[in-house]
Amino acid sequence: MTANPRRWLRATFGALEAVCTRVFSPAWNPLVQLGAIGWFFYWVVAVSGVYLYVFFDTGITRAYDTVEALTHAQPWIGGVMRSLHRYASDGLVAVALVHLLREFAFARMKGKRWFGWITGLPVLMLIYVSGITGYWLVWDVLAQYVAVTTAELLDVLPLFGEPISRNFVNQVALSSRFFTLMSFIHIAAPLLLLLFMWIHIHRHAAARIQPARGLGVLVAGSLLGLAIVVPAVSQARANLDQVQATIGLDWFYLPLYPLVQQWGGATVWQLLGGMLLVLGLVPWLPRGTPAPVAKVNLLNCNGCGRCVADCPFGALSLEPRSDWQKYQAEAVVNADRCFSCGLCVGSCPTATPFRSASVFAAGIELPQLPLVTLREQLEKSCAPLAGGDRLVVFACEHAGTLGADLRRNAAVARMPCIGMLPPSFIDFVFSRRLADGVVIAGCGANSCYHRLGQRWTEQRIAGQRDPWLRARVPRERIALSWDADLGAFRKGLASLPVLRLGGRGASKPLPLPAGPRWPVPMRAIGIALLLGAMAGITGLLATSPGWRQLGQDEAVLQLSIRHATATKVECKPLTPQQMAELKPNMRRPVDCPRERWPVYLELERDGQLLYRGTHEPSGLWNDGAATVFRTFRIPAGPQSIVVRMRDSGRASGFDHVHSGTIDLEPGQNFVIEFRSGEGFTWH
Amino acid sequence: MTLIAWREDFTIGLPDVDYEHRELVSMINALLESLGPDTGVPQIVAALGEIHARIALHFALEERDMHQLHYAAAAEHKDDHERLLDDILDIIDTVESPLDYDPEALGDRLSRWFTGHFRTHDARLHRWLVGRS
Numbered sequence: 001m002t003a004n005p006r007r008w009l010r011a012t013f014g015a016l017e018a019v020c021t022r023v024f025s026p027a028w029n030p031l032v033q034l035g036a037i038g039w040f041f042y043w044v045v046a047v048s049g050v051y052l053y054v055f056f057d058t059g060i061t062r063a064y065d066t067v068e069a070l071t072h073a074q075p076w077i078g079g080v081m082r083s084l085h086r087y088a089s090d091g092l093v094a095v096a097l098v099h100l101l102r103e104f105a106f107a108r109m110k111g112k113r114w115f116g117w118i119t120g121l122p123v124l125m126l127i128y129v130s131g132i133t134g135y136w137l138v139w140d141v142l143a144q145y146v147a148v149t150t151a152e153l154l155d156v157l158p159l160f161g162e163p164i165s166r167n168f169v170n171q172v173a174l175s176s177r178f179f180t181l182m183s184f185i186h187i188a189a190p191l192l193l194l195l196f197m198w199i200h201i202h203r204h205a206a207a208r209i210q211p212a213r214g215l216g217v218l219v220a221g222s223l224l225g226l227a228i229v230v231p232a233v234s235q236a237r238a239n240l241d242q243v244q245a246t247i248g249l250d251w252f253y254l255p256l257y258p259l260v261q262q263w264g265g266a267t268v269w270q271l272l273g274g275m276l277l278v279l280g281l282v283p284w285l286p287r288g289t290p291a292p293v294a295k296v297n298l299l300n301c302n303g304c305g306r307c308v309a310d311c312p313f314g315a316l317s318l319e320p321r322s323d324w325q326k327y328q329a330e331a332v333v334n335a336d337r338c339f340s341c342g343l344c345v346g347s348c349p350t351a352t353p354f355r356s357a358s359v360f361a362a363g364i365e366l367p368q369l370p371l372v373t374l375r376e377q378l379e380k381s382c383a384p385l386a387g388g389d390r391l392v393v394f395a396c397e398h399a400g401t402l403g404a405d406l407r408r409n410a411a412v413a414r415m416p417c418i419g420m421l422p423p424s425f426i427d428f429v430f431s432r433r434l435a436d437g438v439v440i441a442g443c444g445a446n447s448c449y450h451r452l453g454q455r456w457t458e459q460r461i462a463g464q465r466d467p468w469l470r471a472r473v474p475r476e477r478i479a480l481s482w483d484a485d486l487g488a489f490r491k492g493l494a495s496l497p498v499l500r501l502g503g504r505g506a507s508k509p510l511p512l513p514a515g516p517r518w519p520v521p522m523r524a525i526g527i528a529l530l531l532g533a534m535a536g537i538t539g540l541l542a543t544s545p546g547w548r549q550l551g552q553d554e555a556v557l558q559l560s561i562r563h564a565t566a567t568k569v570e571c572k573p574l575t576p577q578q579m580a581e582l583k584p585n586m587r588r589p590v591d592c593p594r595e596r597w598p599v600y601l602e603l604e605r606d607g608q609l610l611y612r613g614t615h616e617p618s619g620l621w622n623d624g625a626a627t628v629f630r631t632f633r634i635p636a637g638p639q640s641i642v643v644r645m646r647d648s649g650r651a652s653g654f655d656h657v658h659s660g661t662i663d664l665e666p667g668q669n670f671v672i673e674f675r676s677g678e679g680f681t682w683h
Numbered sequence: 684m685t686l687i688a689w690r691e692d693f694t695i696g697l698p699d700v701d702y703e704h705r706e707l708v709s710m711i712n713a714l715l716e717s718l719g720p721d722t723g724v725p726q727i728v729a730a731l732g733e734i735h736a737r738i739a740l741h742f743a744l745e746e747r748d749m750h751q752l753h754y755a756a757a758a759e760h761k762d763d764h765e766r767l768l769d770d771i772l773d774i775i776d777t778v779e780s781p782l783d784y785d786p787e788a789l790g791d792r793l794s795r796w797f798t799g800h801f802r803t804h805d806a807r808l809h810r811w812l813v814g815r816s
């Protein structure tokens with residue numbers, strides 16, 4: 001079911017990454033370090049947030065003014081900080097969503113690999129909680145919209161005894177209670193977010209949480225540019241007696257909010273719950289049986305720990321020796337975390353094809369592809385090659401179909417990840433004169449399916465990570481599919497000087513030369529265009545298109561009632577005899593059944609019924625107040641309103657009626673309330 | 684063919700490492716003993732390949748310990764390990780090419796290859812370990 005959209009997504013990401021690799025260079029490609037950029041944005045948000053908080057007053061009456069002062073009285077620091085805070089938060093959402101799509105596209109969360117995905121979900125939710133509460137704090141009309149809509153959403157859930165929407169009915173009802181709660185959540189959620197972000201990468205060895213420095217500078221620069229060109233500002237001051245017809249929405253954080261008005265809170269919760277459920281199930285969507293996990297071969301393991309250092313998923317550890325050999329430690333595989341990538345095999349010192357004839361095993365091996373088999377296949381498939389440009393392609397399973405250049409006069413050896421290849425196999429190819437050149441084919445630059453296969457391969461070749469590819473192996477005869485002009489490499493092979501190994505003395509291994517790059521001016525233009533577009537889109541979606549929550553000639557009518565009706569049965573004194581019959585701890589002089597009458601309401605506008613409903617008292621015994629909260633969008637202008645209530649259990653007729661003609665301004669918020677002593681009031 | 688005689692100063696004071704030093708000496712001695720004009724090349728190459736693997740394994744362990752102990756000369760010591768790993772592969776290539784193969788010279792080269800590092804870098808590590816405790 002997921003195969004097709006996923007294939008399509010993967011192709012799209014593949015194409016985008018190829019472009020970005022060209023424009024940014026492999027090291028700076030943002031698409032392959034979205035997580036790291038996310039971390040970067042997080043820190044920008046955190047630092048700017050601390051600055052803002054210093055000047056912010058968490059009381060609802062002063063909040064708007066302090067934010068305004070910050071924005072306008074110190075535009076170069078406060079204003080910029082505020083803009084950075086907003087845009088980096090938007091960036092965080094964008095990056096998280098694209099990262100989610102990409103991890104999905106490349107299926108880096110299947111089956112046993114669920115951890116990153118599942119821990120990503122709370123990360124995403126906490127980002128939203130942080131952002132939404134942040135917009136609340138400005139207390140402008142957007143904050144008002146967020147407050148009112150959030151209250152409407154929350155009121156659908158059986159969380160609170162009575163509708164919290166009643167807190168936002170009008171300026172009079174407004175208290176600092178929720179506001180203080182929001183400023184608390186706005187600090188707590190990001191801290192929790194940090195914790196979950198840490199958990200999210202906690203199982204990853206060498207997780208990338210810092211973008212490449214150059215890219216970091218570029219991203220910071222575009223963020224700053226955006227902050228200066230399009231400073232983040234407040235909208236009009238919140239006024240609960242008014243409803244602003246059109247407000248600027250941040251579409252990164254609030255895309256579902258318009259739906260609350262459109263479909264109602266319950267539907268939006270169902271949508272959210274459904275989305276979360278689907279996302280939560282993604283790792284367990286149908287998949288093939290998992291490959292057998294890596295297996296340690298104690299006769300060839302002395303506990304050197306290299307495999308432990310190289311496993312991308314923290315699936316290996318050194319444990320006390322379990323056999324008779326006089327070593328202290330041995331490598332142990334945690335089968336639940338081992339994704340059978342084979343990177344450990346590539347790191348083990350005993351994984352060398354130079355070993356004796358037919359039987360050998362490295363300290364750690366993949367049962368589905370023992371190195372003996374790999375060597376056997378390699379030797380067999382090299383036998384028919386001829387001429388001066390014989391090629392061996394070591395390819396990872398994710399490298400896709402190989403181009404014609406790599407299939408001509410070539411032997412292909414596949415493995416789960418290119419990081420599984422022990423460098424000595426390359427040496428072996430040349431030492432045994434099996435071929436004239438070696439291509440190492442893997443995923444796109446820096447987007448290794450098993451995370452670290454490419455990085456470890458490059459480092460092993462460059463003598464920066466054990467085991468080294470021996471210096472004697474001519475680097476000009478090796479090419480990486482993800483960073484080389486393979487056509488040129490292939491053509492050049494036949495004309496290279498005669499292969500000689502050895503005699504290089506104590507020279508150090510060299511890294512492979514970097515592949516072709518676009519000329520710098522072209523790259524600069526490309527980078528400017530791409531980052532400029534990203535910044536532009538971010539700046540745009542942060543406030544527009546505006547959301548029209550109310551027609552030009554409409555007003556809002558709210559019914560906000562909290563009413564404790566009379567009890568159904570009058571209290572009556574108990575006789576001493578009746579009292580004696582009760583259990584001692586229940587004895588009381590009067591019997592007061594607590595159940596109250598429900599509230600029945602009707603609301604009419606210009607003779608037409610707007611609303612009719614019965615509201616039971618709250619409380620387990622129906623002994624509390626009944627609460628009603630309803631919002632209606634109605635045309636502005638003069639109109640007659642009648643509201644009637646029955647609260648005494650009578651069969652017909654009403655106990656309270658209030659009527660009159662009102663003239664509503666467009667955008668006015670007209671509230672009908674009820675007080676037990678005074679009856680209906682409206683204003 | 685002179686075999687490598689075990690000397691007490693081949694022990695450096697780390698049990699794992701010392702155990703491997705003994706194993707390696709006996710492995711090399713076994714090969715030296717077998718070397719003769721009639722020894723088949725595949726047999727020698729196989730033995731050398733095995734030595735290559737075991738010595739790489741040994742170096743990895745020694746490097747792990749040096750790293751854990753924050754041994755100051757770890758980098759130089761590792762460089763010498765890497766040089767030895769270069770050499771052994773060259774030695775294998777020599778054996779494989781019939782023109783270069785001379786059992787006597789190979790035997791000498793091997794014992795020099797092996798004991799040289801013991802006498803210098805491993806001995807220095809040993810002295811450092813003793814000085815420490």
Ligand code: HEM
Pocket residue numbers: 034035036037038039092095096097099100103104108109113115116117118119120121123124197200201204206207208209451
């Ligand atoms: C802004 C929020 C997020 C940040 C900062 C973040 C960061 C990261 C980082 C740094 C990595 C490791 C990359 C590497 O070194 O290979 C990673 C991997 C991953 N993330 Fe996220 N992430 C975020 C949100 C999410 C979300 C929302 C999801 C999906 C629900 C998700 C799913 C994954 C998956 C599946 C992996 C790969 C796990 C694996 O390789 O087994 N992440 N993330």
Ligand code: SF4
Pocket residue numbers: 296300301302303304305306307308330331347348349350362363364740743
């Ligand atoms: S790399 Fe090989 S020898 Fe070293 S601990 Fe792992 S399995 Fe054992």
Ligand code: SF4
Pocket residue numbers: 293294310311312313314315316333337338339340341342343344345
């Ligand atoms: S196969 Fe991969 S995941 Fe499994 S232990 Fe080896 S390096 Fe770790």
Ligand SMILES: [Fe+2]
Pocket residue numbers: 742745760764800804805
């Ligand atoms: Fe050593």
Ligand SMILES: [Fe+2]
Pocket residue numbers: 700704741745805
């Ligand atoms: Fe040693």
